[in-house]
Amino acid sequence: MSDNQPFNLLTAGHNGCAGCCDALAAKYVLMAAGPDCIVVNPTGCLEVMTTPFPRSAWNVPWIHSLFENGGAVASGVEAALIAMGRKGNTKVIGMGGDGSTMDIGIGALSGAFERNHDITYVCIDNEAYMNTGVQRSSGTPFGASTTTSPAGSKSYGNNTNKKDMPAIMVAHGSPYVATTSIGYANDMMKKVKKAVDTVGSTYIHAHAPCPTGWGFDSSKTIEMAKLAVDCCLWPLYEIENGEITAVKKIKDPKPVEEYLKAQSRFKHLFKMEGGDKEIEKIQQLADKNIAKYGLDK
């Protein structure tokens, strides 16, 4: 290690792919939260690549939970800190992927939010189960080809829409829910800081483009994240106590083709007969976001 390289809360030497979006997201979360935190990490890419036994890339207390109980373990950590009289200013942060948040772990997470533990949960949404080889999750967008929703003569890829997870967390009565993107580091750090400083269960949903699973060059991770926001497929907003308080405005929304064309998981839409109709449906999703959140006003 070079002698003047600064100390990082998430160190170099993790096993993430080149251009890893999870590493970036975890880096921003820790930069915002600071060293006084305990990270609960359900199974997923982030857990596997940062802790190849017997090593760990974390310089903060970190615990691995099962896929399904990230919310329960985070609640337990918070309750234990209170019971031991050591809560102080220590933050409990859950950090999981879209699979462990939106599919497998949603029950335990719902319980934690219902009991309103003082935790912050960050969903790093790379829109499929990347760790096990790109299987679709309920975070996979419409039209994306994955190994369990492959495009072929009878299929245009994933035929369901992305689950509106932030809305579900708002419905739990969470005091602070926000969507963010790893393409906007300052926005993400600001929102994470606000979330950890808010008392109660808070939720951050971070959009994270995965070069391996989505099929684009490793240098474009951040560019792709910005493109999703510019096409209005990923609106950035904050919801405090059920009310939308801030929305990132997009002056000239780009057509969704630009975003879809750049990724090989959507390439079948440009080759197949009738693909243009599917693209039109995806454009309608973007237009719906524009109308719903007033992105262009």
Add this chain to the structure above:
Amino acid sequence: MKVTIGAICEPGTAMENKTGGWRTFMPVFNYEKCIRCAICEIACPDMCIYPDTTTANDKGKCLYKANYDYCKGCGICANECPKDVITMTLEEK
């Protein structure tokens, strides 16, 4: 039944894992145009770009260096640099 504490890893020990060997292209810095904005440091997913404190100017802003022990050559820094200071060059070993 005996309850064990599970597997424990020491913090930050992943540093032993020198991931620089994964690299095909390496970032090369040409500081002439560098505005010391730190975007490359923020954008690096491998925490390997760091400010070289020996180059601090009167405002305390430094030039940035890559730690080639860990750089995987993803190219995000070169792609995000607003002044094209960084170019990805085929590494010859």
